[in-house]
Amino acid sequence: MTVQPGQCNCAAESFTERDVVAIVEKYGREQDQLLAMLLDIQEASGSSCVLREWAAIVAREIGLPLSKVFEVLTFYSMFSTEPRGRYLVEICKSAPCKMCKSDEVVAMFEKELGIKLGKTTPDKLFTLMHTSCVGACDIGPVAKIGEDVYGDLTPEKVSEIVNSYREKN
Amino acid sequence: MQPDCKNINLIIDGVPVSVPEGTTILDAAKKVGVKIPTLCHHPDLKVRATCRICVVEIKGQRKYKTACSTEVWEGAEVITNSPGVQQARKMVLELILAEHPQACLGCLRNTKCELQALTAEMGVANKNRLKKTVKVLPLDDCNGAIVRDASKCIQCGRCTEMCQEVQTVGAITTANRSMSYDVTTAFGKKLRETTCVYCGQCTTVCPVGALYEHDDTEKVWAALADPNKHVIVQTAPSVRVAIGDEFGLPAGTFSEGHMVAALRRIGFDKVFDTNWSADVTIMEEGHELIHRLTNRGVLPMITSCSPGWIKFIETFYPDMLPHLSTAKSPQQMFGALVKTFYAEKAGIDPANIVSVSVMPCTAKKIEAARPEMNDSGYRDVDIVITTREFARMIRRKGLDFCALPEEHFDDPMGVASGAGVIFGTSGGVMEAALRTVYEVVTKKELHALDFKAVRGQQGMKTAEVDLDGTPVKVVVVNGLKNARKILNEIREGKADYQFVEVMCCPGGCVGGGGQPVGTVRKTKASRMEGLYTADHKMNIRQSHKNPAVISMYKDFLGEPLGEKAHHLLHTHYTPREQQ
Known part of the structure; x- marks a missing residue:
């Protein structure tokens, strides 16, 4: 089973209003820190997203219309308003990686995770998706998980990488 | 220059x-x-x-x-x-049209659509080389005031600018990027799940039929066709200087006579005037101000005639509701009195009265539908139509508006003072109130009736009035961005005004969200002039001197702020959540 849009996941449920307010306060309730706040919320939520209810808290706390927060959330592709996995597995789809057969890397992850591209694993740990160039063409095709970039991938290596994240939880 | x-x-x-x-x-x-x-x-x-x-x-x-x-x-x-420029423009238009439903015949903006006019001018119709990729999006028509048909949106962003920057309501926004760039609400919710105050300013700037008023004309036709119903109508002050626009009259033409005749031909049993109840509003609101001034009430007192403004303060400044006058708006006062005072006088069962109002405003539809607006024991106002819908009814009836004879309102709720007429413009309610308050407080006759300092389209106008030794500082604001400024000042204790007039729409009701398409700053100036000229020509220019109002208080209501007046003509407000 994969997470459907609008369906809340467990990680999201444990992330509360208090957590959102704490992040807003960390940035001094400054409107121009909106991006940083939203990124922190997305990271801390455990569901790699900013739900409407959290956006509403941010809007209220920093005195912006909710629509403005929504505008920012939809402008940047790094944000999602729908729950995703705790870890985003992003495969580069730009030309250099594509030519080095990034599709095969996608297939490796699909097999290892048991999901199709664009979907989330039932344990809500991983979402498999595409990304634009991350600037590591020399080791392409690459995969990016969080801030870590992996290249020169083989099915064995993929399995090892995925397991290392599984073990963290 | x-x-x-x-x-x-x-x-x-x-x-x-x-x-x-x-x-x-x-x-x-x-x-x-x-x-x-x-x-x-x-x-x-x-x-x-x-x-x-x-x-x-x-x-x-x-x-x-x-x-x-x-x-x-x-x-x-x-x-x-140049040929190159023409080619570029055609391309732009073709790209827009490829995503536009082009269902013109069924569109409310048919013949009044900027995209349609441009398509005709540029000769692009039926010659579009591009594949049509129309997105069918859900119609948001459930709030009773404003309909949003996102399928027709051309993403010009005028409504966003109006909603975010001019009105600071923040209901409509742009979202996403590139191919998915969109004009929408936060998280794509329906307008009634947003902070929308239903001012309708977005509907006046939309170049196409993506945002428009909720059309209630069918309900009016149905009431008129029912032989058991006594259908009365009231017309807001600013409608008479705007309706002419729809029939080719110069902007600001005072066409009250034609308007009354048109309403009679349409079939209303009685044609009454909201100006009459505007005078009643001054009696109540004016006395409320005096009461607050003399009894250390909450000051400044802020006017409460503009329903978009009411929803705004309820949503964004709920802590400041005690500043609002408890007086209902003229529309609602009229509604409460038509089913009590008029029903009694005319010997008609109020259950059979259908009370219709013609308003420059989409928010008036929401105001009439507020649950508490039933102090007469019935819905005080049953159906609200905007100036645009009224024009549609005139056309449907086949009336040649300009050729109609000039007729007068019916008695007794059709007699009004000049103070009632100017309610339709920013500054008008303030001026009308001062004309009465001065005389009530000082017991002296006011000779200079014109308070020119509060007139015009500036967003914020201040004046100081000397009430026989007591200076009263007043401020008039229009447009919600300016209202926000004043509220912030009051909240921070930086404002020492005693009386504040707020109108939700820029320019006041002459620029209301239900006024004819194409209303711009210049049009509003002409309409203001039309109203002030009408006021100037009237013999009675003060609400408390209106004989029809005086006799109504004598025969029916008693004193302003009295028990009956309090029950029928005053209301309360509800703090609302922002999200």
Whole structure:
């Protein structure tokens, strides 16, 4: 089973209003820190997203219309308003990686995770998706998980990488 | 023009022209008789230059420039309509049309649509080379005031600018990027799940049929067709200086006589005037102000006639509700009195009365539907139609508006003072109130009835009035951005006003969200003039001197702020959640 849009996941449920307010306060309730706040919320939520209810808290706390927060959330592709996995597995789809057969890397992850591209694993740990160039063409095709970039991938290596994240939880 | 303002000389389509520095190519072209097409441009809004339909060629430059956002410079040579420019504009239009349903016949904006007009002008209809990719999006028509048909949206962003920057309501926004760029609400919710105050300003700036009023004309036709119903109508002050626009009269023409005749021909049993109840409003609100001034009540007192404004303060400043006058708006006072005072006087069962109002406003629909607005024991106002819907009814009835004879309102709720007439413009409620309050407080006759300091379209106007030794500081604001400023000042204790008039829409009701399409700043100025001229011509220009109001208090209500008046003519407000 994969997470459907609008369906809340467990990680999201444990992330509360208090957590959102704490992040807003960390940035001094400054409107121009909106991006940083939203990124922190997305990271801390455990569901790699900013739900409407959290956006509403941010809007209220920093005195912006909710629509403005929504505008920012939809402008940047790094944000999602729908729950995703705790870890985003992003495969580069730009030309250099594509030519080095990034599709095969996608297939490796699909097999290892048991999901199709664009979907989330039932344990809500991983979402498999595409990304634009991350600037590591020399080791392409690459995969990016969080801030870590992996290249020169083989099915064995993929399995090892995925397991290392599984073990963290 | 400022005396130190530099003039710029340029050539447009071979014609030399001199315009002040800072003029756009768009405006400079008008001077040489050239109309450059626009879509996202609106004269009263900030320039966005997103649609690119206004591109022009500049001699010596490779790239086309958008005429709406480019200021002229010395020696520029502009070509507004070269084959290349025409080609570029056609492409822009074709791209928009490829995503537009083009269901013109069934569209409320048919014949009043900027996209339709442009398509005809540029000869693009039926010649579109592009594949149609119309997105069918859900229609948001459940709030009873404003309908949003996102399928028709051309993403010009005028409504966003109005909602975010002019009104600071923040209900409509742009979202996403590139192909998915969109005009929507936060998280795509329906308007009634947003902070929308239903002012309808978005509907007056939308160039197409993506935002429009909830049409209630069918309900009116049904009531008129029912022989058991006694259907009465009231007309707001500003409608009589705006309805003429729909029938080719010059902006601001005072067409009260034609309007009354049209309503009678449409079939209303009685044609009454909201100006009458505007006078009643002054009696109540004026006395409330005096009461607050003399009994250390909450000050400043803020007017409560404008329902978009009411929803705004309830949503964004719920802590400041005690500042609002408890007096209902003229529409609602009229409604409460028509089913009590009038029903009693005319010997009609109020259950059989259908109370209709013609308003410049979409928020009035929401106001009439507020659950507490039933103090008469019935719905005080049953159906609200806007000026635009009224025009539609006149057309449907086949009436030649301008050829109708000039008729008068019915008695007794059709007799009004000049103070009632000016309720339709920003500053009018304040001026009307001062004309009465002065005399009630000082017991002296007021000779100078014109309070010119509170007139005009400036967002904020202040004045100080001497009430026989007691100075009263007043401020008049229009447009919600200005209302926000005043509320912040009051909240921070920086304002020492005693009385504040707020009208939700820029310019007041003359610029209301239900007024004819194409209302701009200039139109509003003409309408204001129309109202002040009408006021000036009247014998009675003060609410408390209106004989029909005096006798109504004597025979029915008793004293202003009395028990009966309190029950029928005053209301309460509800704090609302922002999200």
